[in-house]
Amino acid sequence: NAGVMQNPRHLVRRRGQEARLRCSPMKGHSHVYWYRQLPEEGLKFMVYLQKENIIDESGMPKERFSAEFPKEGPSILRIQQVVRGDSAAYFCASSPVLAGVYNEQFFGPGTRLTVL
């Protein structure tokens, strides 16, 4: 059973461009979580999605960031008009049921975004 897949692993964008980060959850997992790790900081929760629904986007910046998890295909984190401060590692996690202390969420290897 393949783990959580993220691509690309490294992404370079110039200021003002769009970044699209993809996350394929583990087979049978319908819950997806995105986290961001800024330089020298810990991972911070951004958004929680189920198929075709955003459940909790309390950690996502209001401007320029959006996320989706369509019925078919991977979850996408989209950042429009990127700025240097968006440079970070973006991690995706998935779980078969709602994650909690007794239900583990499984993480992908992350996408490292660099904005020039």
Added chain:
Amino acid sequence: GDSVTQMEGPVTLSEEACLTINCTYTATGYPSLFWYVQYPGEGLQLLLKATKADDKGSNKGFEATYRKETTSFHLEKGSVQVSDSAVYFCALSETNDYKLSFGAGTTVTVRA
């Protein structure tokens, strides 16, 4: 808000040495505490966890005890191997919440 502070790295050790990575936290309630490990090229994996005060989590020779009085959850291993080389993350979540808050990670390198 909740936060986790862990020992800065990088840490370099010789095989069979003792490892301790310090982790302290601030939280409004009674959080659950976790250690995750990220091996090169892989995703973060849950290493161990503790859900209440004085609980000890253990796995693969690693241990950590939930200390409410010192708000700490230090990771320890008595004898490390080269295969323990990885980045270690301390994390917490409020009671049964899916949102995890992580420390910045500590890179550990074990030399043969």
